[in-house]
Amino acid sequence: MGREGEGRTGEGRDVLAYVRLLPVVLLVGGFLVDYVTPAQFSATAFYSVAPMLAAPLMSLTGTALVGLGAIAADAGILSHFGLIGGPGGISELMSISAVAIVAVFINRLLHIRDVRLRSARGVAAAVQRAVLPEPPPRVGPFRVAARYETAEAEAEIGGDLYAVQETPYGLRCIMGDVRGKGMAAVEAATVVLGAFRMAADEEPTLSGVATRMDRALWREAERREGMDRLEWFATAVLAEFPPGGTRLCLVNRGHPPPLVLHGGTVRSAEPEGHALPLGMGFGNDPDAVDTMPFPPGSTLLMHTDGVTEARDPDGTFYDPVTRLNGVPFSGPAELLDALLDDVHAHTGGPRSDDMALLAVCHF
Template structure:
């Protein structure tokens, strides 16, 4: 391993008796995997499959809760003494159904609650009491309100589903599936994206790979912040990288182009994002022969190099540089780290969602310690194993998005599998 400066120098997250007088009623997938197959919101690692099964079981039980409330209210009516009311059970049933069930099921629940309540009053001979009449009217009003709530919930759910589909399409557009093979069959690549929030479909982590006249180049980065502005920065960085990777002879030139692109993008912002917007990133390049790996790190977690024999080491820069977009604070030559990339070796790049993952004791995840001594058949198996290991380590409590990218040098040339192949 030898550090080289690009300028050429060496260096560096309700009984029977109905009322007491005056007493009234009481007041519904995600690791995104990309690489050899399309990114889908339902894709999850094995660790999250167990949690999903548990969620489905809980959901099935909750669907029967409104019926259970009505039955409990009827039983409560007959087994409790005078002075106790079962109305809270009947009134809560349609309200619960409004948030859990369809419109049709909510209507059925609201009608069933009123009908059971009326039949119990008739059977008990209290249907003509003023308190009972008021309670039945109250029950009917609450049922109507529950139906209206369900209509609003279903409308908002449809809007949310549409927004999620748009987010998935945006994720695919910004971070498309990389082809499996590069460098004439010498290199295989894989990428994974896992959102910390199961309902999130897009975030500020990024990756891209580009074949250029100077070799195969890739980037993994993390944009400061969340939301749409972070997504805009992701699109800017990825677009600028693809153009610069084709045109710039050196990685330092690529980094400078990305710096200028981010500065242009920040001029259109206001407030804190204008002065504190930045992107940490690692740029990697494998030369045309496949035997030499070059890295340029801009404030990002160090990549992991895994050998075909299970050996592992972090490729740390000797001098840490500022992230992209912070060039106004100072300039100095970028450090280029150059290492041998032997056959069977794999380079793993990831965002800080991996290195900042913690277990129950608060200890950070160490990819070097956890992956050392393991041998993998290819980049897809490597990233699947790494994601599953992080999930187990944290108990499924992932606090930040994770983008992972693996670049493996094959022992011999292979025929890449087309992206549309099954």
């Protein structure tokens, strides 16, 4: 994350700190209202709401203290008006005490849920790192950077994938997105990545790499039953930088086209023809390979549809071609950080999909 993202995180923490003071504000406000108004007016609702609000916002100790504070405040007001010994006063105190106990119970339930969620996220992050290891920062004349960011509302592992591999045929890369989430998506992603890593070293053509990957997914799908057989596919873009040259070769299998940045301009590398995703085209003709110049100073930016499908509050999709045009950056990592910050600024809140990014700069 860039500095802007860090600033947003700091602001979020400040807001949360203020929100956590609300139960105390309610207690103090309720007590003052009770104290300055006649006995027939009661702020009992304040004493009931404060512990319940503290349960999701505060620790166990904080919730218990707010509950005790509510009981003490109500008892003090009842004593002030000489009502604490009456049946109404006793009933009121018992109600506040019951609410305080329930608030502590809810706090414990929320704590257990949060612990389990953090554990699940930790496992998901570990699996994600195992499936998508950090690419080397430099390969020959190329500098490389990658980012993976899960959707804010998701705790599951996503199906986005990428890989960078130096081969006898040049530097080869893949950016892909398998269908679904969770462990099924990870299983499909490992098949795609395993097939890519083997084929990238053995196949002399980028089209041959795509065919090998197609065959691998097709074989795995044949072992599935029911809907699983129909859902084993992945969109992907394969990129190749032949050795000793200044060319870029691409094969696109139903994936959002990558971007090529050079001289402050951005253009989308649209494929000349459209092909089916991996796992759905086995048996078709070999893939067409799009070739274009890639001189020093050029940058290839590959991404998943989590970028282009990010929407602002009005429902407008994020357009990386327009938003990145003229944006300065000193390297691939800086470019990806700037893009992530800009997507966050565009959406202004949670997203519905993960984002995977891979940038390769020719220096």
